[in-house]
Amino acid sequence: MRKCSINDLNSVFEKISQSAVLYIPVDGENGADYKIWEKGVELSNALNTNKSPKNFFFPQSEDLVEFKTEGKDIEVIDIRDSKEDFVVFGVRACDVKSFEVLDRVFLSEPVDSYYADRREHGVIISMACSRPVETCFCQTFDIDATNPLGDIACWKTDDAVYFEAKTEKGQALMDKISDLTSESDDKAVEEQKTKTTEIMKRLPLADLKADKFGAGKTEEFFNDPAWAELSQSCLGCGTCTFVCPTCQCYDIKDYNTGKGVIRYRCWDSCMYSDFTRMAHGNSRNSQLERFRQRFMHKLVYYPENNEGLFSCVGCGRCLSKCPISMNIVKVMKTLGGKNNG
Numbered sequence: 001m002r003k004c005s006i007n008d009l010n011s012v013f014e015k016i017s018q019s020a021v022l023y024i025p026v027d028g029e030n031g032a033d034y035k036i037w038e039k040g041v042e043l044s045n046a047l048n049t050n051k052s053p054k055n056f057f058f059p060q061s062e063d064l065v066e067f068k069t070e071g072k073d074i075e076v077i078d079i080r081d082s083k084e085d086f087v088v089f090g091v092r093a094c095d096v097k098s099f100e101v102l103d104r105v106f107l108s109e110p111v112d113s114y115y116a117d118r119r120e121h122g123v124i125i126s127m128a129c130s131r132p133v134e135t136c137f138c139q140t141f142d143i144d145a146t147n148p149l150g151d152i153a154c155w156k157t158d159d160a161v162y163f164e165a166k167t168e169k170g171q172a173l174m175d176k177i178s179d180l181t182s183e184s185d186d187k188a189v190e191e192q193k194t195k196t197t198e199i200m201k202r203l204p205l206a207d208l209k210a211d212k213f214g215a216g217k218t219e220e221f222f223n224d225p226a227w228a229e230l231s232q233s234c235l236g237c238g239t240c241t242f243v244c245p246t247c248q249c250y251d252i253k254d255y256n257t258g259k260g261v262i263r264y265r266c267w268d269s270c271m272y273s274d275f276t277r278m279a280h281g282n283s284r285n286s287q288l289e290r291f292r293q294r295f296m297h298k299l300v301y302y303p304e305n306n307e308g309l310f311s312c313v314g315c316g317r318c319l320s321k322c323p324i325s326m327n328i329v330k331v332m333k334t335l336g337g338k339n340n341g
Helices: 006-017 093-106 113-121 168-176 187-201 218-222 226-232 239-243 287-305 317-321 328-336
Strands: 002-005 021-028 031-036 061-070 073-078 086-091 122-127 152-156 160-165 250-256 261-267
Touching: 002 006, 006 021, 006 086, 006 160, 006 168, 093 113, 093 122, 113 122, 122 168, 152 168, 152 187, 160 168, 160 187, 218 287, 226 287, 226 328, 239 317, 287 328
Parallel strands: 021 086, 086 122, 122 152
Antiparallel strands: 002 160, 021 031, 061 073, 061 261, 152 160, 250 261
């Protein structure tokens, strides 16, 4: 384990930015979001960002390919711009876990080469939590907020930042900043872990369990009458899907620029009435069906097809952002019974 003083952190950022684009959480008018680091940009102390870092690998909107025609000839032009090396600093344990969920979707055959390119060129520096808040429930899905994964894990105390390489990519980056860090024991890190764990035990959702959900539960939950009441107040706005770090639905469209056709993709939401609409109509015509689809996918369908891995990481964004306070926790408590947390 290595460390640098808090006062030297910007020097570390500067060194990293010399060989790759560096993104860090930065405070804005409406909370923290990732920005490119440059001199004068300060690291946010917020627990988490408004939008998840999945945007670095699965952008909200991206151009895929361009077509140009001349007579009967069609030229296909690869216009991707995902070859740039970049580093994302300060990713929390919940968001790091979300990359495993996305990897199983986009890196399974047939591999999504756009996503794969970005994963290859990106380095994740995670940040352990020291001040979890009431909307956190990552422990429900066996995520340790005090010991995040990533290429490099780090812990920030009052006077220092501690680093530990987890992968070859992480070690290569640590080697580049070795002159700005020094060897250290893990005493301060272990003390912080203990304090954070005690805080998490006292959080409102500390006892929320997911053991009543998972593979093989489709028949048990699909026709549960509780879906009608749960979905009744849902606005279908899609906010929960857009702030969620694991949602992966998208639409693909063509746009005629006047000089050619650009094919692009953008995030979509299973909560929208036109989602999966085909020539015959929509396969889910009611809000109840769309609402049920979202939460069944998180809690039943995804673990059914992915060795028990849930498609929720307990980041709490949907709890804080939903305009009518309807979220996965309420669904779990209602369907899982009163004793479920």
